[in-house]
Amino acid sequence: xxxxxxxxxxxxxxxxxxxxxxxxxxxxxxxxxxxxxxxxxxxxxxxxxxxxxxxxxxxxxxxxxxxxxxxxxxxxxxxxxxxxxxxxxxxxxxxxxxxxxxxxxxxxxxxxxxxxxxxxxxxxxxxxxxxxxxxxxxxxxxxxxxxxxxxxxxxxxxxxxxxxxxxxxxxxxxxxxxxxxxxxxxxxxxxxxxxxxxxxxxxxxxxxxxxxxxxxxxxxxxxxxxxxxxxxxxxxxxxxxxxxxxxxxxxxxxxxxxxxxxxxxxxxxxxxxxxxxxxxxxxxxx
Numbered sequence: 001x002x003x004x005x006x007x008x009x010x011x012x013x014x015x016x017x018x019x020x021x022x023x024x025x026x027x028x029x030x031x032x033x034x035x036x037x038x039x040x041x042x043x044x045x046x047x048x049x050x051x052x053x054x055x056x057x058x059x060x061x062x063x064x065x066x067x068x069x070x071x072x073x074x075x076x077x078x079x080x081x082x083x084x085x086x087x088x089x090x091x092x093x094x095x096x097x098x099x100x101x102x103x104x105x106x107x108x109x110x111x112x113x114x115x116x117x118x119x120x121x122x123x124x125x126x127x128x129x130x131x132x133x134x135x136x137x138x139x140x141x142x143x144x145x146x147x148x149x150x151x152x153x154x155x156x157x158x159x160x161x162x163x164x165x166x167x168x169x170x171x172x173x174x175x176x177x178x179x180x181x182x183x184x185x186x187x188x189x190x191x192x193x194x195x196x197x198x199x200x201x202x203x204x205x206x207x208x209x210x211x212x213x214x215x216x217x218x219x220x221x222x223x224x225x226x227x228x229x230x231x232x233x234x235x236x237x238x239x240x241x242x243x244x245x246x247x248x249x250x251x252x253x254x255x256x257x258x259x260x261x262x263x264x265x266x267x268x269x270x271x272x273x274x275x276x277x278x279x280x281x282x283x284x285x286x
Contacts, residue, residue, distance in 0.1 A: 005074075006045045007251040011233060013165040014188040015135075017142045019109065020076055021228060023048025023235035024244065025194070026057055033239055034060025035067060040241045042068040042075065044248050050192075050235040052080035052113055053094060054285060058101035065103075072104060080113035080146055080168075081127070084284045086120050088130040095134055110140040111168060115152045118282045124152065125159045132162050144168065146194075147278040150183045157187075168192035171232060173202050173223060173263045174272035185231075193232040195274055197223045207266060211259045218246055225250045226263045 003010055010018040024041040026034055026049065034057040038049060042065070051061045058079060065075055079102070085094040099105060110131060115124045134140035144166030145153070156164065167184050171177045171193035184191045202208060203219040212219045220236070224247060227234045236247045255263075276283075 005047045008045075008047070009228070011190055011231075013142055013190055014163055015142055015165050017108070017165070019142075019166075019190070019233060020046075020048035021233050022046070022224075022248065022250070023050050023076065023078075023233075025050045025235035025237040026061060027052070027055055027194075027237050029055070029057055029060075029237065029239055031057045031060050035064035037239045037244075038064025039068045041244055042070045044241065044245050046244070046248060047074055048076040048078075048235065050078045052111075053082035053085075053098060054080070054113060058098055059103075062101060062103035076108045077102065077104070078109040078111065079107050080111040081131075082285060083114055083116055083119075086112075086116065086124065086127045088126055091127055091130045092133075095139070099139065106139050106141060109142045109144060109166060110134060111144045111146045111166065112148075114147045114281055114283075115145070115149070115278055116282055116284075117152065117279060119284065125155060128156055128160055128162075132160065135162070142166070144189075146192075147281070148180075149278050150180055152278070153183060153187070153189070163187060164189055166190045166192050166233070168194055170195050170273060170275050171227070172196055172198040172272075172274075173205070173208075173226065173266040174198050174268050175270075175274065176264065176267040176272075178267070191232050193227050193234050196227050196232070196234045196236055198272070199274055201274070202266070205266060207262050211255060211263070214259070215253050215255060217250075217253050221246060221250050221253075222255065223263070225253070225255050226260060229255065229260055230264075
C-alpha cells in the first residue's frame with residue numbers, strides 16, 4: 001500500500017483511513033472563484049480539499065472537482081458543520097445540504113467547526129453523536145473536530161465512544177498550541193493546522209528569512225515544511241496557481257533539526273494566537 005499520493009505523505013488516522021498531509025484550503029475564497037481554484041489545485045497534483053459550510057463555497061468545490069475530470073475517489077474532501085446547526089436535527093439537515101452542494105454521496109472527513117461552549121447550553125456532545133451517525137451510515141468516512149480545547153476533547157471521551165480522527169486547530173510558529181497538540185498525539189488524534197503561516201505574519205521573521213536563504217526555499221515553503229516535519233496536516237489557501245505550485249513543492253528540500261527548533265522557539269504562547277479563542281468564540285452566522 002502506497003504511503004504517498006504523488007509526493008505528498010499519507011497520514012493514517014485512528015479509524016484506519018488515510019489523509020494526504022498537504023491540501024488546498026478554500027477559506028475566504030469567493031464562491032465564484034472556488035471552482036477555478038480547485039481545478040488549478042487538482043491539475044498541480046493536490047488531492048485534498050478543505051472546505052466548510054460557513055465558507056459558502058462547497059458548491060464551487062464540487063463543481064471544480066467535476067470539471068477537473070479527476071476521479072472523486074482519488075480526492076480527499078473535508079467539510080465542517082456550521083455554527084448555527086449544532087442541534088441534532090439541524091445538523092442532519094445541514095449535512096444533507098453539504099452532500100448536495102458538493103454533488104457527492106459522501107465526504108472523507110466531516111468536522112464540528114467550533115465547540116461553542118457558551119451556546120446550546122454547552123452541549124456539543126449530542127452534536128458529536130450525530131456525526132457518529134454519519135460515520136455509521138458511511139456518508140462521512142471519518143469524523144473529527146475543529147478548535148477543540150483539551151477539556152472539550154476530554155468531555156467527548158467521557159460521554160461518547162468515538163475518538164475524533166482529527167482536531168483542526170490554529171498552529172503556526174508564533175502559536176504552537178503545544179498543549180492541545182500533545183493531547184492529540186497522546187490520544188492518536190491527528191492535528192490539522194489552520195492559519196499555518198499566521199496569515200503571512202511569520203513570513204518576514206528573521207529566523208524564517210535565514211532558513212529561506214540557507215535552503216533556497218521561499219519563506220512560506222520553509223514554514224509549511226516545518227509543519228510537515230512535526231506531523232501536522234496543512235492546507236494553505238491560495239487562488240493563484242503559481243503560489244499553489246510553490247506550496248505544493250515542499251517535499252524536495254529538508255530543514256534540519258536546528259532549523260526546526262529555531263522555528264519552534266518563535267512560539268509566543270497565547271500572545272501569538274491570530275484567531276478567536278475557542279473557549280469564548282460564540283459566532284453564529286445570520
